[in-house]
Amino acid sequence: MRNDKNLLKCLLMFFSFSILASAQNKTAKITVKNNLDFARKEVVSIKGKSLFNIVLGKKTADLRIKNEGTAAYVVLQWADNNQDGKLDELLFLADVPAKGKTKYTIVFDKSIPLPESAVTAYSRFVPERTDDYAWENDKVAFRTYGPDAQERVEKKLPEGTLTSGIDLWLKRTDKPIINKWYAENTKSPGYYHIDHGEGYDPYQVGLSRGTGGIGIWEANSLSVSQNFVGYKTITAGPLRTVFELYYAPWTYYEVNETKRISLDIGSNFSKFEILYKSNRPLPNLATGIALHDNKGEVKINKKEGWFRYAEKMDGVFLGEGIVTNPKIVADAFTDVPETKGGSNLLVVTHPKDNKLVYYAGFAWQKSGQVEDAVDWDTLLQKQAKLLANPLKLTIKGN
Template sequence: MKNYINLMFKCSLVFLLFSISANAQNKSAKILVKNKLDFSRQEIVSVSGKQLSDLIKGKKEKELRIKKEGTQQYLFLQWIDYNQDGISDELLFQAEVAAKAKASYQVVFDETIPLIESTITTYSRFVPERTDDYAWENDKVAFRTYGPDAQKRVEENRPEGTLSSGIDLWFKRTDKSIINKWYAENVKKPGYYHIDHGEGYDPYHVGASRGTGGTGIWEDNKLAVSKNFVSYKTIAVGPLRTVFELTYAPWSSYQVKETKRISLDLGSNFSKFEISIDANKPLPNFTTGISLHDNKGEVKINKKEGWFRHAEKIDGVFLGEGIVLNPKLVSDAFSNISKEKDQSNLLVIMHPEENKLTYYAGFAWQKSGQVMNEADWDTLLQKQAKLLANPLRITIKENK
C-alpha cells in the first residue's frame, strides 16, 4: 500500500511538472496594442525586428498562435519574408482596439491548435494573359499598372498596348477576390471587366495621367514621368497584406532610377507606396498625383493634415480618389489644368528624405457601399490622416 501511495505521488508530481512546463511553453507573452485616438480601430499590426526575435526566442514560428486575451478567439496570422532568405522578418495580425484604450493578445506556441483560415484576402500578381499588367486588391478596392510589353505594343503600333506609369482603379462591390476571375473572363470575352456583371467593373481611364498615385517630377511647369515598369517582384500575397515591388528604367533628364514598394492591407482603401529613388543630380522635387479626367470633378487640398482629394462621377455614380501623407513632406499642391489629353492632374509636390518617401493613395466608390458623397469621402480621408499620424503602439510583455 505504501509503495502504491509513493507511486501515485510520483506520477502526480511528474504530471504537475509536465503541466507547469507545458503552460510555461504555451503562454509565453502578451502583446498589448494601444489606441490613442477617439475612435475604435480595426487594423493590421506588425511585430518585427527585435520585438519579433524576443517574441520567438528560439521557438518555432510555425507553432505560434495569437488569441484575444480572455477568449478562445484565435486570429488570422501572416508571416512576411521581405528579402526572401527563408527567415521571416515580420508577423502580422489584425487588432481591434476601442477608442483611447488598449487591447491585450495572448501568444501561445502550440501547433496542435488549427490555424485560422480567412475567407477574404489581399492578393497581387503579374498578369501575362493581359499583356503584362500587375494587379493587386483586397476586400474593398483593386488596382493595376502596366509593364514593358504593354509599352512595346504602343511603340510598335500593335493592339492591347498601354503606355503609362499611372495607377488604374478597378471598382469592386464584393469583398471576394476578383482579379483572377475578371482576367480569365476577359480572355474568353475581351472587354469583360469593362462591364459590371454584379461585382463591379473597370470604367476608370488612366492614359498618360497619374491615375491615382502615379509619380513624376514637376519642373518648368511640366511634369516629367517614367514609362511602364520594367521588372517586378512579388513579396507577399496575403491574407492580411500583399506586398510587391516595381522597378522603372531611368527617366527624365535626371536619369531617375525608381523602385516602388507597394502594399495593401486587408480592410484598407489605400495602397501604401514606399518610393526609393536615385538620380545623377539633385532632384528639384518628387511628385504624385490624381487624374482630373475631364476637369468636371471637385478638388480639395488640405496641406495642414496632409490629404488631397478629387471627387467625380463616372457613369453617373460617385467616386472619390485621394492621397494621404505626412504633411511635413509636402511643399505644394495644386490642380494643373491642361488642354492636352490626360495631362490634367491634381499634383502633390514633395521633398524626399534621403531619397525615400512614403504616401498612401486610394479610392472609394459609391456602389461599394462605403461612401455616398464628398462629405463621406472627406471623413474617410481625415480618418486615414489621423491613423497615419497616430499608429497603434505595440508592447510585448513576457508572462511571469
C-alpha cells in the same frame, strides 16, 4: 584536470539546455493601444528584437495569438520582406476600441487550428493580359502596366498601354475579383469593362497619373517614367500583399525608381514607398490624381496632408485621394495642360533620404462604403489620423 574539464563541459551543456527549455516554455503578452476616439481594426506587426525573443528556440509554425477579450485566435501572416529565407515580421489583425486597449496572448501549440481570413489582400503579375501587375483587398483593386504593354503601343499593336499611372478597378464585393475578371476577359475581351454585379473598370489613366503615379514638376511641366520594366512579389497575403515595381532610368536626372507597394485588408489605401537614386539632386517628387474631364471637385488640405478629387463616373460618385505626411508637402495644385487626358491634381513633395511615402486610394458609391464627397472626406481625415497616430504595441514575456 581531465575530470574538471568533463564536469565543466557537463555544466555548460546543462546550462544551455536550461536556457533553451526556458525559452521553449515562454509565452508573451501583447497589448495594443489606440489613442484615437474611434475603434480601429488594423494589421499590426511584431518584428526585430521583439520577434526574435519570442520565437527563439521554438517552431514558428506552432505560434498562435489569442485575443484575451474574445478568447478567439486571430489570423496570422509571416513575412520575409527581403526574401533572404528568414522571417522578418509577424502580422496579425488587431481590433481595438476607441481610446482603449486590447490584450493578446502568444502561445505555441500546434494542436490549435490556425484561423483563416474570410477576406484577403492579394497581388500578382498578369501575363495573360499582356503584362499588368494587379492588386486588391476586400475594398479596392488596382493595376499598372509593364514593358510588353508599352511595346505594343510603340509597335501599334492591340492591347497596348503606355503609362506609369495607377489604374483603379471599382469593385462592389469583398470577394477577390482579379483572377476571375482576367479569366473571363480572356474568354470575352472587354469583360471587366462591364459591370456583371461585382463592379468594373471604367477608369481611364491615359497620360495622367491615375491615382498615385509620380513625376517631377519643373518649369510648369510634369516629367514621368514609362511602364515598369521588372517586378518582384514579396508576399501575396492574406493580411497584407507587398510587391515591388522597377522602372528604367528616366528624365535628365536619370532617376532609378523602385515602387514598393503594399495593401492591407480593410483599407481603401495602397501604401506607396518610392525608393530612388539619381545622378543629380531632384528638385522634388510629385504624386497625383487624374482629373479626367475636369468636371469634378478638388479639395486640398495641406495642413492635415490629404488631397482628393470627387467626380461622377457613369453617373455614380467616385472619390480618389492621396494622404501623406504634411511636413514633406511643398505645394499642391491642379495642372490642366493643353494635351487632352493629362490633367492632374498634383502634390509636390520634398522627400528625405531618397524615399517618398504616401497612401493613395479611392471609394466608390456602389461599393456601399461612401455616398458622396462628405463621406469621402471623412475617410481621408480618418486615414490622416491613422498615419499620425499608429497603434502602439507593448510586448512582455511570461
